[in-house]
Amino acid sequence: MEKFTGKAAYQGIAIGKIAEMAKADGAIEKVQVADVAAEIERLHAAKEQAMGELKALYEKALVDVGEAHADIFEVHQMMLDDDDYNESIEEIIKEQQVNAEYAVKTTGDNFAAMFASMEDEYMRGRAADVKDISSRLVTDLMGGGAGGNNFTEPVILVADDLAPSETVQLDKAMVLAFVTREGSTNSHTAILARTMNIPALVQVKVPKDVNGKMAIVDGKAGAVLIDPDEDTLAKYKKLQAEEIEKRKLLDAMKGLETVTKSGKHVHLYCNIGGVGDIGYVLENDGEGVGLFRSEFLYLQNDDYPTEEQQFQAYKQVAEILAGKQLIIRTLDIGADKQIDYFNLEKEENPALGFRAIRICLTREEIFMTQLKALLRASAYGNVAIMFPMIISKWEVERSLKLLEAAKADLRAHDVPFNENISVGIMIETPAAVFMADELAELVDFFSIGTNDLTQYTCAIDRQNQHLEKFFDAHHPAVLKAIQMTIDAGHRHNTWVGICGELGADPELTEVFVNMGIDELSMSPTSILRTRKIIRDMD
Numbered sequence: 003m004e005k006f007t008g009k010a011a012y013q014g015i016a017i018g019k020i021a022e023m024a025k026a027d028g029a030i031e032k033v034q035v036a037d038v039a040a041e042i043e044r045l046h047a048a049k050e051q052a053m054g055e056l057k058a059l060y061e062k063a064l065v066d067v068g069e070a071h072a073d074i075f076e077v078h079q080m081m082l083d084d085d086d087y088n089e090s091i092e093e094i095i096k097e098q099q100v101n102a103e104y105a106v107k108t109t110g111d112n113f114a115a116m117f118a119s120m121e122d123e124y125m126r127g128r129a130a131d132v133k134d135i136s137s138r139l140v141t142d143l144m145g146g147g148a149g150g151n152n153f154t155e156p157v158i159l160v161a162d163d164l165a166p167s168e169t170v171q172l173d174k175a176m177v178l179a180f181v182t183r184e185g186s187t188n189s190h191t192a193i194l195a196r197t198m199n200i201p202a203l204v205q206v207k208v209p210k211d212v213n214g215k216m217a218i219v220d221g222k223a224g225a226v227l228i229d230p231d232e233d234t235l236a237k238y239k240k241l242q243a244e245e246i247e248k249r250k251l252l253d254a255m256k257g258l259e260t261v262t263k264s265g266k267h268v269h270l271y272c273n274i275g276g277v278g279d280i281g282y283v284l285e286n287d288g289e290g291v292g293l294f295r296s297e298f299l300y301l302q303n304d305d306y307p308t309e310e311q312q313f314q315a316y317k318q319v320a321e322i323l324a325g326k327q328l329i330i331r332t333l334d335i336g337a338d339k340q341i342d343y344f345n346l347e348k349e350e351n352p353a354l355g356f357r358a359i360r361i362c363l364t365r366e367e368i369f370m371t372q373l374k375a376l377l378r379a380s381a382y383g384n385v386a387i388m389f390p391m392i393i394s395k396w397e398v399e400r401s402l403k404l405l406e407a408a409k410a411d412l413r414a415h416d417v418p419f420n421e422n423i424s425v426g427i428m429i430e431t432p433a434a435v436f437m438a439d440e441l442a443e444l445v446d447f448f449s450i451g452t453n454d455l456t457q458y459t460c461a462i463d464r465q466n467q468h469l470e471k472f473f474d475a476h477h478p479a480v481l482k483a484i485q486m487t488i489d490a491g492h493r494h495n496t497w498v499g500i501c502g503e504l505g506a507d508p509e510l511t512e513v514f515v516n517m518g519i520d521e522l523s524m525s526p527t528s529i530l531r532t533r534k535i536i537r538d539m540d
Contacts, residue, residue, distance in 0.1 A: 003227055003228065003229055003230050003231055003234060004227070004228045004229065005225055005226070005227050005228075006206050006207060006208050006225065006226045006228070007206065007223070007224050007225045007226075008181075008203045008204055008205040008206030008207070008224055008225075008226075009186075009187055009203065009204050009205050009224055009470070010187070010201075010202070010203055010221050010222065010223075010224040011180070011185075011187045011192030011195055011196075011202035011203060011204050012192060012195040012196045012199075012200065012201055012202040012221055013201060013221035013222045014179070014199070014200060014201035014219075014221040014222075014245065015201060015218070015219065015220060015221065015222075015238055015241055015242045015245060016158055016178040016179035016200065016201045016218070016219040016221075017178070017216075017217075017218050017219075017235070017238060017239065017242065018155075018156055018157055018158050018178045018179075018216070018217070019155070019157055019158065019214055019215065019216055019217070020157065020158050020160050020181075020208075020212045020213060020214065020215050020216075020217050020228070021157035021158070021159055021160065021213065021214075022160050022161070022210070022212070022213040023159055023160065023161030023162075023164065030103045030104050030107040030140060031101075031103075031104070032100055032101070032104045033100060033101040033104065034099055034100060035095075035099055035100060035101055036099075038095060038096055038099055041095050041101060041102050042092055042095055042096075042102070044102050044143060045091060045092070045095065045102040045105075045106070045143070048102070048139055048142040048143045049082065049088075049139060051142045052082060052135070052138050052139050052142050053079060053082060053083070055138065055142075056075050056078050056079045056082065056138075057075075057079065059075045060075035060076055060079075074131075074303065074304060077131060078131060078134060078135050078138075081128075081131055081132065081135050082135045082139070087109060087113060087132075090109040090112070090113070091105045091106055091109045092105075094108055094109065102143050103140050103143045103144060106136050106139045106140050106143065107136060107140055109136065110132055110133055110135075110136025110137070110139075110140075111136075113129075113132045113136075114129040114130075114132045114133050114136075115129070117129040117132060130304040130305070130342055130343055131304050134304060155176070156175070156176050156177065156178045157176060157177065157178060158178050158179045158181060158217050158219055158226075159172075159177050159178075159179070159180055159181070160181045160182075160183075160208055160212065160213075161180075161181075161182050161183070162182065162183045162184055163182050163183070163184040163185045164180070164182060164185070174198050174278070177198070177200060178200060178201075178219070179195075179200050179201040179202060179203075179219040179221070180192075180195050180200070180201075180202040180203070181202075181203045181206050181208060181219060181226055182203070182204050182205075182206070183205070183206060183207060183208060184204070184205065184467065185204040185205065185467065186204060186205075186466070186467045186470060187204060187470065192204065196503075196506070196525035196527065196528070198282070198527070199282075199525075199526075199527035201219045201220075201221030202221065203219060203221065203224055203225075203226065204467070205467055206224075206226055208226060208228075212228055215228050215229055216228075216229060216230065216235075217229075217230070218230050218234070218235070218238045220238070252530040252531060252534065253530065255287070255530040255533045255534050255537070256287040256530065257287065258533065258537065259537075260289070260532075260533045260536050260537070261536070261537065262515065262536055262537070262539040262540065263537075263538075263539060263540050264539075264540055266515060266539075268515055268519065268520065268521065268522060268536055269289050269290070269292075269327075269499070269520065269521040269522070270288060270289050270521075270522055270523075270524070270529050270532060270533060271288060271289055271290045271291055271292030271293075271327060271329070271499070271501075271521055271522070271523040271524075272286070272288035272290070272291050272292065272293075272523060272524065272525070272526045272529065273291075273292060273293040273295070273501055273523050273524060273525060273526075274291055274293070274294055274295070274319075274526070275295045275298040276295075276298045276299065276302070276315070277315055277318050277319055279526070280319050280322050280323070282526035282527065283323070283526050284322070285526065286526040286527055286529045286530060287529060287530065287533075288326075288526055288529050289326060289327070290323060290326035290327030290328060290329075290384070291319070291323065291326070291327065291328045291329060291523075292327070292329050292449065292499055292501050292521060292522075292523025293329060293331055293388075293449065293501040293523050294316075294319065294328060294329065294330040294331060295331060295334070296312070296316075296330055296331055296332060296333060296334075296372065297331075297333055297334050297335050299311070299312055299315055300333060300335060300341055301335075301341060304343065305343055306343065306368060306371070308371070309371045309372075309374050309375045309378075310375075312371070312372060312375035312376075313374075313375040313378045313379055316328075316330060316375060316376060316378075316379035316385065317378070317379045317382045317383075319383075320379050320380075320382045320383025320384070320385050321382050321383060323383055323384070324383070325383060325384055326383075326384060327384050327386065328383055328384060328385050328386065329386045329387075329388050329426065329449065329523075330376055330379075330385060330386070330387060330388065331388045331389075331390050331428065332359070332362060332369070332372055332373075332376075332387065332388065332389055332390065332401075333358070333361065333362055333368070333369070333372060334357070334358040334390040334391065335357065335358070335361065344361070346361075353457065353463060357391060358390040358391035359389055359390055359391045359392060359397055359401065360391065362389075362401070363397060363400055363401070366404060369401075369404060370404060370407070370408055373387075373404060373405055373408040374408045374411065374412060376423075377405075377408055377409060377412055377419040377420070377423065378412065378417060378418075378419055380419050380420035380423045381418040381419050381420060385420065385423060386423065386424035386425065386426060386446070386447070387405070387423060387424070387425050387426070388425075388426045388427065388428060388447075388449055389401050389425075389426075389427045389428065390427075390428045390430070390451070391428065391430060391431065391454075392427045392428065392429075392431070392434050392441065393431050393433035393434055393437075394433070394437065395437065395440055395441065395444065398427060398441060398444045398445065399444065402425065402444065405425065409421070424446040424447065425445050425446055426445050426446055426447035426448060426449055427441060427445050427448060427449075428448075428449050428450070428451045428501070429441075429448050429449070429450045429451065429455065429487050430450070430451030430452075430453075430454035430455045430458070430502075431454070431455070431458050432455075432458055432459055432483065434487075435455075435483045435486055435487055438486065438487050438490030438491065439490045439493065439494065442490055442491050442493070442494035442496040443494055445496060446496065446497075447491075447496055447497045447498070447499065448487055448491045448496060448497075448498045448499070449498075449499045449500070449501045449521075449523070450484055450487055450498065450499065450500045450501070450502060451501060451502045452475065452480065452484070452500060452502025452503060452504035452505070453502045453503055454502070455480060455483060455484075455502065456473065456474075456475050456477065456480050456502075456504075459477070459479050459480050459483060460472075460473065460474065460477055460479070460480070475503070475504055475507070476509070476510070480504075481513070484500070484514070484517065485517050488517050488518050488519060489518075492518060497520040497521065498518075498519060498520055498521070499519065499520055499521030499522065499523055500514065500519060500521070500522050500523065501523040501524075503524075505522040505523055505524045506522070506524035506525055506528035506532060508531065508532070508535060511532055511535045511536060512535065512539055515536060515539060
């Protein structure tokens with residue numbers, strides 16, 4: 003038995019086989035082959051496998067995100083079957099007598115460059131599609147299977163690191179735990195693990211030759227045990243059963259009010275990344291959604307999602323919630339969330355750069371598309387709009403002016419929407435904290451994003467794993483900023499919530515309630531535990 007330790011991003015116990023996250027984005031080695039016919043046969047087998055994966059993804063996407071988003075997988079099937087694309091790959095194999103992986107990567111790069119140079123915007127968007135199908139084909143050739151990451155049984159997923167765009171495409175039902183060799187406890191992978199209620203470890207130096215081996219992930223100890231002996235396996239199975247029993251006790255909290263013994267009510271909402279997460283909200287008895295991360299609609303697309311695509315996604319969640327609160331954050335990309343088709347320039351310090359509301363107010367046509375989709379969805383449920391990364395009044399005023407323009411456009415076309423839709427902003431910069439009184443006069447609610455607020459208050463990059471010992475989410479300055487925001491909001495009858503990771507921190511739940519917080523939004527799996535803490539308060 004081998005033991006490797008790292009940092010726990012989410013506690014819990016997982017037992018199962020390891021699957022290395024297959025990636026085909028790096029350099030592909032050019033290898034001379036003697037049997038060209040055998041290489042082409044390998045190519046055809048991989049193509050057939052990839053086609054099957056795309057069909058399965060289409061069927062899954064129909065259920066998870068609706069037909070508008072599922073269509074992309076049909077487009078990929080057609081591109082994978084394109085004669086010009088396939089002839090180019092085979093010609094490179096024959097003429098240069100090279101391995102199929104190299105031929106696919108070369109063809110993919112060539113075709114992507116060709117599409118990217120075209121004047122037509124739609125054709126330029128196909129560059130990302132070609133890269134996607136080529137990456138899938140290379141991964142299958144390398145033996146990754148199912149695009150590298152569709153599994154026949156639930157697995158412990160091991161990777162160097164995971165980007166938000168990669169995590170959003172995973173079949174969550176097939177992941178028992180995340181283990182990454184890099185990353186931080188504040189990464190999107192860690193946040194996803196908390197949403198899914200599965201163990202997650204980061205900075206674990208797991209060797210590269212562990213694919214398929216039996217392992218145990220101990221989220222509490224921050225350890226991975228590979229090839230455990232029978233006694234160790236029996237011990238952890240018993241601990242796992244005890245965890246399940248504790249979960250059953252928490253289920254007794256379902257259907258109860260979130261109220262202290264003295265009568266202080268607090269709303270418990272959920273943070274989600276897309277339509278596929280809404281089941282976790284219902285399963286854990288969330289009172290609504292306090293943060294719908296709309297950027298995931300952009301991350302899982304190969305081109306700007308249309309107004310109709312966005313409307314269908316927002317509408318679907320609003321309808322499922324059946325009148326419960328749904329707060330949708332407008333596009334928040336930049337920093338660690340990069341999207342190729344936005345063509346953002348490389349920045350020396352992206353956390354302080356072109357991101358979130360700054361992109362929306364610079365590319366207003368993209369913002370208007372989203373605002374109209376959000377307004378249309380408001381006719382089907384209790385939808386609210388939230389603007390991120392606000393630092394000044396003019397940003398809010400300009401955003402509200404664009405929202406009014408979107409309303410006017412919908413009225414002119416007799417499209418129904420909620421005329422009195424609630425609008426809020428995220429408080430996640432010291433500037434917003436200091437301006438809270440003035441900002442509260444403009445909006446209906448504040449939602450404190452503690453992840454970025456901590457980063458900007460303490461001047462520490464939350465994604466930098468080397469700075470984790472300096473990153474103190476409980477820093478007195480951060481807690482003071484939260485109290486200042488709550489007080490300012492209440493002075494202007496603006497309700498205040500927390501949607502950052504601190505919202506689910508059991509060490510701070512009583513602190514926040516005593517501060518006067520109105521709402522806490524968190525990973526769905528933290529709802530019942532937090533409700534119990536609040537109900538036990540005097």
